[in-house]
Amino acid sequence: MNHFWAVAIKELRQIRRDRRTLMVMLFLPGFFLLLYGYALNFDIRHVALVVQDRDATAESRRLVSRFVESTYFELVGTATSDAEIGRALDSGVARAVLVIPEGFGHDLAQRMPVTVQVLLNGDNANTATTVLGYTTAVLREASIPAGASVTTRLALVEPRIWYNPELRSTLFLVPGLIAYLSMITAVVSTALSIVREKENGTMEQIRMAPISTPAFIIGKAAPYLVLSQISGILVILAAMVLFGLPMQGNWLTLNLVLAMFLIGAIGTGLLVSTIAETQQVAFQIGSLVAFLPTFVLSGFIFPIASMPIGLQYVSTVVPARYFLIALRGIVLKGSDLITVWPSVAALVVYAFLVMGLASLRLARR
């Protein structure tokens, strides 16, 4: 216990004098949240819409105004023929065309299945997918009676579900950013702090002392856990202020989940430090190890369900995957600890594994 405190106090004193590390840990994540948060936004507003209303009834006009009132669409014109529709899409005047067939109002009144057609410009698959989502949402909200179906005809569009129920991609992406920024902060700062001791020779001096490896590791990791935790909470608060991330759940649960995730991240950083001999290498390996799995394999951007089966298995050892499930659950749905328990358990298992492995590797003689 005394050993733990000796190491932890020493580490805190070092960090306090090392302003750069402190700034990097506490404020850089917030800055990156701002950058990525605005850049990684799939939301589109005021989509240029051309309408061909072959029905021209009160019902068909109501549907058009639904589109406009949603603010996702802006009515830029009407078309009277198929040729005009083609021209509108070709010239880029319209990103989307809504065709309401004759008899729409009549069928609706008769509670018969109605069909409308939506044509989308598919040159940018992401945008088209987003617009498709809006269309579907507007049509659903337009309370078309049960049995109504929507036909969409698209070119080059791969239908994938990117959205949360509110159709705001930010709400889906920001938790991923929080996971990535927390991960990279914890991994890199921990790895650097150990490798710095290797470079300065103090690591050797500590190994010559009668201090157990776990006491050293825990003393070393504790200050970084506290700092990463503060940093993570700051990023979450920033996400709420900047991007309107809701907080439906319990802060205590969120802190617990974040801490478990960070312990695993710090263990990962310790593992990286056993491979790297210089701070430069530690930084590069640390960033890569934090970046690639968290961005690609956690379900941050690419849904796990759409990955090849092999990658899906690989993703089961990526801690960010479980953190994301728990984080989205807590902030978006208000899930409690019992609901997110399986994810927390996975994070705890990961933390124990990497900490144990790092302990073994650092103790090796």
Next chain:
Amino acid sequence: MSSIPAGDDPVAIRVEHLTRRFGAFTAVDDVSFEVKRGEVFGFLGSNGAGKSTTIRMLCGLLKPTSGRADVGGIDVGRDPEGVKRRIGYMSQRFSLYELLTVDQNIRFYGGLYGLSGERLARRRTFTLEMAGLVGRENVLTRTLSGGWRQRLALGCALLHEPPILFLDEPTGGVDPVSRRDFWRLIDDMARAGTTVLVTTHYLDEAERCDRVAIIHGGRIAAMGPTRELKRALAARRARADQDVLPTLEDVFIDVVTDAAGAGATT
């Protein structure tokens, strides 16, 4: 907890057939020697001769492949942690934390060895006086020059009053005056009963040791008081002018070239 019964064994370090291999490479090859209590024992050899590997095994940092070493009466292979409590270690890197003050460094290393309260205060005062840093307790370590750092590092290695001290090339990058002062400290400590094992490739430093072992290719090529090693060489050369002894450098070169010639046996 602090005072360890030293026993009556006049031998502080006993090494028998110590060997360490890294894969196919044998870094330390069947090395045996003894160091008496209060002796200053020098390990002389060029880089890669096996000095550091030997020291690391004696400090409990590296497991011997075979052979045995008792340090302070403890088997290094069995109880490396017990050995660590009984030894002080200082390397040429003067492993101090540059972003901590002199005082914070002392407190950290004191904490590593479980010192606290009155004992820590007493040892802290001792270290500050020995290093000549009284009044500069709150100076950042990175602003200290080489000589000060060296003495502070030595003080930190001695905080727990170890009966045995390992010095791994302790005077690298230090000016001559500081080196002389440093060796005076070492002599004083040896007189007070501390056993010192020092590795070096400075021949003038080796001269200050009671005995030296010249290491070459992982083996001890020659061992004894420097004066005897010189005499033995002079006798072998059967020089006419017997009163002009060869220097330690002559001995070193003779031993190393000899060992290189005979080294092809294994």
